[in-house]
Amino acid sequence: MTRPAVERVLHGLVDLHCHSGPNPLPRAFDHVQAAKDGERLGMRAFLAKSHHHNTVMDLLAMGDRLAGVSTAVYGGIALNNQVGGINPHAVEMCLRMGGRCVWFPTISSSAHVAHHKSGGGFPKPTIPLTTTQVDVRGPDGALIPEVGQVIEVIAESGALLSAGHMAPDDIREVFTAARDTGVRRLVVSHPNFVIGSDPAQCRDFIELGAYIEHETSMYDSEVAQARGGPEMLMDWIERIGPEHTVLASDLGQVGRPMPVDSFVRVGSALLDLGLPEKDLRQMVRVNPSYLLGLDD
Template sequence: MFGKNAGQDRKREKQARDLLRGAVDFHIHSAPDVYPRILDDIEIARRAKRAGMAGVVLKSHLTITADRAQIAGRMVGLPVFGGVALNWQVGGLNPWAVECAAKLGACQVWMPTIHAANSLKHLNRLPVFAKSMPMGVKGISIFRKDGGCVPELEPVLAGIAEQGMILGTGHLSPEEGLALIAEAKKAGIKKIVVTHPMARFVRYSLEQMRDALSRGASYLEFVLNDCSPRVGEPIPLEEFAAAIRAIGPARIILATDSGQVDNPPPVQMMAEYVGRLLELGLPARAIRTMTATNPARILDL
């Protein structure tokens, strides 16, 4: 699976499996969902526990996942976290959705994802969403026409700050994401994660990633789905590894963004790509930092 030398392959495969112990997959899409998913909440948690992982975060583009995450966690005996993405199904930039999610134990609030104005501009890169997107759906932006932030943003950020939740930038453009981080810091939000900045439909430059961190983002979330053949233009893993080296593992969370039926199941996907990153020369300690230390820290595990 990892190369031509069978002995090295087995060693690397074992090392990849060992690195799953204590890891947290910070970004998984699970069933039940409107979109096809490979596993349900409970089976994802079971497989993660079997692999020795320390926890998982369940994400939906359409509904709050905090309540069902609690059920899966209790069923399996593993920390399972959920949150809410501020798409139209929950009212967009809706402070009541934030409040409800918080009361249900949400760990993270994502800015709009599939309904972000930036995301709708790139539907050609997101065929699954393009097929099911209603005609005429209005994209959500945090910017007014004059370049300032929309008034709806302020109470949303206030709610996230009050509850001590993580703010994820969702599918906002890099320009919106950078402005959001500045506003979030003003609002008193302490935990900010830039959601898959390597994704083709978001695509921060290295300079913008560094800018995000300098403005107060806690971590950049690098997701392995961006390198998967299932996406229209997968990022070469060599480019992915180069970005990790350029930024440094101390400020990166490595997650899968898996759960799609045409990707491997989350645990398998994490193991396969960790093995390939090892093959590209990334040190095991760097991978451990990104898959275990950093997500555990922001989740207070």
């Protein structure tokens, strides 16, 4: 499919996973630059993610620069050790200042630490950092009380709860508690990377109300560390269904492409494999718009 035709299908997309800066890890662009570049595709919005800090504060400080940019930018907080781990007070501040997402532990999760035994699994940060494991369970195997407190704040605000990089058993426990508390928006990112989840487990997560997010960067021929071709992504979509799938970029790292270009390449490849245009729109526009609460 020609690039203009793909761009037409992708127009108005929402990216739930953009690693724009500032950040302790080297970034190719900041939140404002990402938003301006998103205008090329009429990008409706994106979610700025940091493993280390509350990105809402970045966006408030960049308000003057973001004024007039048609792509909206939202922030959130990842519950790694840099924010105190499972910290309901930090979550409360983030969401009540406009945050839209809480990522449960990513680089501090047991699954991430086990997957990257030799280190953090990322480029060297620009400042010295210590990362320690953050657990959602206590010695008795039950979820710690702070998990429930965080979930209550998420439910109150209607925000998105992301599984971060937790292991499948932890995701199931946290998502079950979240559903029972009234959380309506749940997402699992890159299930076949770090998390180590298969389609059968993901269908269980869907039963709890979750969407399954795949990253274009992991199927993009222009990304050196891509973990599979578009055929692998197409197989996941067919197994899970486009109504439960989200495509996001997971881009912003130095040396990698802009999110817009990655969406175009991967979107084009999926359409060439026979994915209907309406299904691609569902995964890049309809589903992520719901998860960010853009039409509430």
